[in-house]
Amino acid sequence: MEPIAILSIFVLAVFVGFEVVSKVSSTLHTPLMSGANAIHGVILVGAIIVADHSSTNLELGLAVAAIVLATINMVGGFVVTDRMLEMFKGKKK
Amino acid sequence: MSRTLYDLVGLAAGVAFILALKGLSHPKTARRGNLIGAFGATLATLVVFFYAAPGSSLPLNNLGWILGAIFVGLAVGIPAARKVQMTQMPQLVALFNGVGGGAAALVAIVEYLRLGDEATTAEVIFTVFTVIVGCVSFSGSIITFMKLQELMTTRPVIFPAGRFIIAATLVSVIGVGGWVVSALGTTPLLVLAGLSLLFGVLFVLPVGGADVPIVISLLNAFTGLTVAASGYVLDSVLLIIAGTLVGASGTILTRLMAEAMGRSLFGTLFGAFTAKPQAESDSAEVRPVRSGSPDDVAILLNYARRVVIVPGFGLAVAQAQHTVRELADLMMSKGIDVAYGIHPVAGRMPGHMNVLLAEANVPYDQLEEMDEINPTFSQTDVAIVIGANDVVNPAAENTPGCPIYGMPILHVANAANVIFLKRSMRPGFAGIENELLYDPKTMLLFGDAKASLTKVVSALKAL
Numbered sequence: 258m259e260p261i262a263i264l265s266i267f268v269l270a271v272f273v274g275f276e277v278v279s280k281v282s283s284t285l286h287t288p289l290m291s292g293a294n295a296i297h298g299v300i301l302v303g304a305i306i307v308a309d310h311s312s313t314n315l316e317l318g319l320a321v322a323a324i325v326l327a328t329i330n331m332v333g334g335f336v337v338t339d340r341m342l343e344m345f346k347g348k349k350k
Numbered sequence: 351m352s353r354t355l356y357d358l359v360g361l362a363a364g365v366a367f368i369l370a371l372k373g374l375s376h377p378k379t380a381r382r383g384n385l386i387g388a389f390g391a392t393l394a395t396l397v398v399f400f401y402a403a404p405g406s407s408l409p410l411n412n413l414g415w416i417l418g419a420i421f422v423g424l425a426v427g428i429p430a431a432r433k434v435q436m437t438q439m440p441q442l443v444a445l446f447n448g449v450g451g452g453a454a455a456l457v458a459i460v461e462y463l464r465l466g467d468e469a470t471t472a473e474v475i476f477t478v479f480t481v482i483v484g485c486v487s488f489s490g491s492i493i494t495f496m497k498l499q500e501l502m503t504t505r506p507v508i509f510p511a512g513r514f515i516i517a518a519t520l521v522s523v524i525g526v527g528g529w530v531v532s533a534l535g536t537t538p539l540l541v542l543a544g545l546s547l548l549f550g551v552l553f554v555l556p557v558g559g560a561d562v563p564i565v566i567s568l569l570n571a572f573t574g575l576t577v578a579a580s581g582y583v584l585d586s587v588l589l590i591i592a593g594t595l596v597g598a599s600g601t602i603l604t605r606l607m608a609e610a611m612g613r614s615l616f617g618t619l620f621g622a623f624t625a626k627p628q629a630e631s632d633s634a635e636v637r638p639v640r641s642g643s644p645d646d647v648a649i650l651l652n653y654a655r656r657v658v659i660v661p662g663f664g665l666a667v668a669q670a671q672h673t674v675r676e677l678a679d680l681m682m683s684k685g686i687d688v689a690y691g692i693h694p695v696a697g698r699m700p701g702h703m704n705v706l707l708a709e710a711n712v713p714y715d716q717l718e719e720m721d722e723i724n725p726t727f728s729q730t731d732v733a734i735v736i737g738a739n740d741v742v743n744p745a746a747e748n749t750p751g752c753p754i755y756g757m758p759i760l761h762v763a764n765a766a767n768v769i770f771l772k773r774s775m776r777p778g779f780a781g782i783e784n785e786l787l788y789d790p791k792t793m794l795l796f797g798d799a800k801a802s803l804t805k806v807v808s809a810l811k812a813l
Contacts, residue, residue, distance in 0.1 A: 274598025277371040283694040286701030289374045291443045296367045297577045297596045300454045305398045307460040309410040321419045323456035328423020330450035335388040336431035342381040344708035
């Protein structure tokens with residue numbers, strides 16, 4: 258991909274990231290941290306890609322380890338965030 | 351599947367992540383937001399299995415290994431996320447963040463081994479960045495996990511010439527990084543990984559227990575940036591978007607937390623290096639305090655019009671969240687106006703107390719943030735402080751030089767009466783004497799928070 262296109266994506270994503278969390282109430286800081294944490298678990302995609310590329314045992318071993326860790330990060334992160342958010346309820350009507 | 355379709359799915363997942371973070375800004379939309387994010391992540395993962403990159407073919411090579419590894423990750427991650435106690439949430443977040451950083455570093459190493467001499471200079475630079483930051487995030491998160499789980503001391507660990515050792519490690523990390531870029535080889539890269547792991551440990555050791563959540567949030571942002579850098583090397587728009595989002599939001603969140611604690615980010619990270627030993631307080635002097643019985647507390651509450659409950663981590667340790675809600679419900683049924691005053695850093699990480707009370711079915715609209723509740727204390731008859739200390743300690747405002755000086759506090763001293771539920775006169779997490787305990791309008795109820803609250807509830811029912 259063109260470096261300038263990548264730079265554009267990066268800069269715009271920085272602004273979106275700043276914007277979406279700058280007005281968050283402190284009530285939800287813990288789930289927000291764990292939710293953002295889950296999102297970077299998408300490195301799983303990268304881990305699968307490099308496992309596909311792997312040609313030596315060393316590469317494959319490291320890639321498999323990366324998949325295990327990334328899956329724990331992603332799936333665990335979303336599950337635990339959901340568990341927390343499920344408990345946040347308003348007044349009973 | 352065509353490259354265009356593959357990238358479009360990546361874009362959709364990126365949008366799902368933005369919606370997830372946006373949804374998390376309000377309790378009403380948060381759960382749906384998180385589910386959208388999880389859906390996006392699942393979709394992005396599935397689609398990789400149907401796209402053959404140039405030079406590759408379907409089905410993916412090593413498919414059995416890939417699926418097996420995902421299965422192992424699921425078998426570890428899901429039960430951990432399901433079973434964790436809400437009080438242990440900070441540790442789990444630290445751990446999940448660490449494994450994410452570790453994964454990013456491993457991905458970068460594998461890609462580097464594969465590319466060998468074919469790697470462009472830009473790719474090598476991004477790889478070096480990912481390996482350094484990913485390894486720092488991994489080992490740093492493991493140390494924060496151990497501190498929070500109390501597998502090691504929660505106090506800052508300061509060793510002789512620590513400042514010099516840390517600086518020297520950082521210089522050698524950067525030096526070896528330059529070596530990798532210029533010489534290209536497996537050995538320099540592995541040396542780099544080892545040094546970065548060491549730096550992560552040294553970087554977090556001097557941070558004190560109360561500041562650890564800020565470090566978790568910062569390492570979270572770091573991991574995000576490594577994912578973005580991996581996206582460049584692996585030519586994945588999705589990884590760039592997702593990683594950058596987390597990097598940016600994590601940075602803002604870190605700053606918000608540091609503000610709530612009245613700390614500068616710099617002071618948090620490097621405070622331990624410059625801190626001077628504190629003068630021992632005059633603990634020899636035993637001053638009288640006014641202690642009361644559960645009946646005294648119940649009578650005070652019964653004739654109050656407005657009561658504010660200020661919970662701290664001690665409440666969660668005593669597992670008294672349900673009892674406190676019972677007390678609040680009982681007071682409300684007697685027509686008393688009840689609110690919870692939540693300090694932003696009550697608990698072991700910012701927003702932790704909200705999660706702990708939500709677990710006990712306290713509606714989130716009864717939980718008031720510090721800025722909302724503070725002006726109302728002057729119209730409050732009784733403020734009940736349960737298992738909290740530092741967040742209501744006036745020393746944060748009137749004792750320059752004490753460790754919590756500058757932290758915004760809940761002004762419970764403005765209420766007509768203050769009740770502290772405490773196990774003993776032992777000072778709080780930061781170890782600072784609280785003058786408010788000796789104030790004539792303060793009453794202390796000693797004992798386990800859950801047992802005390804149960805007695806107050808039955809006394810109040812009897813009135």
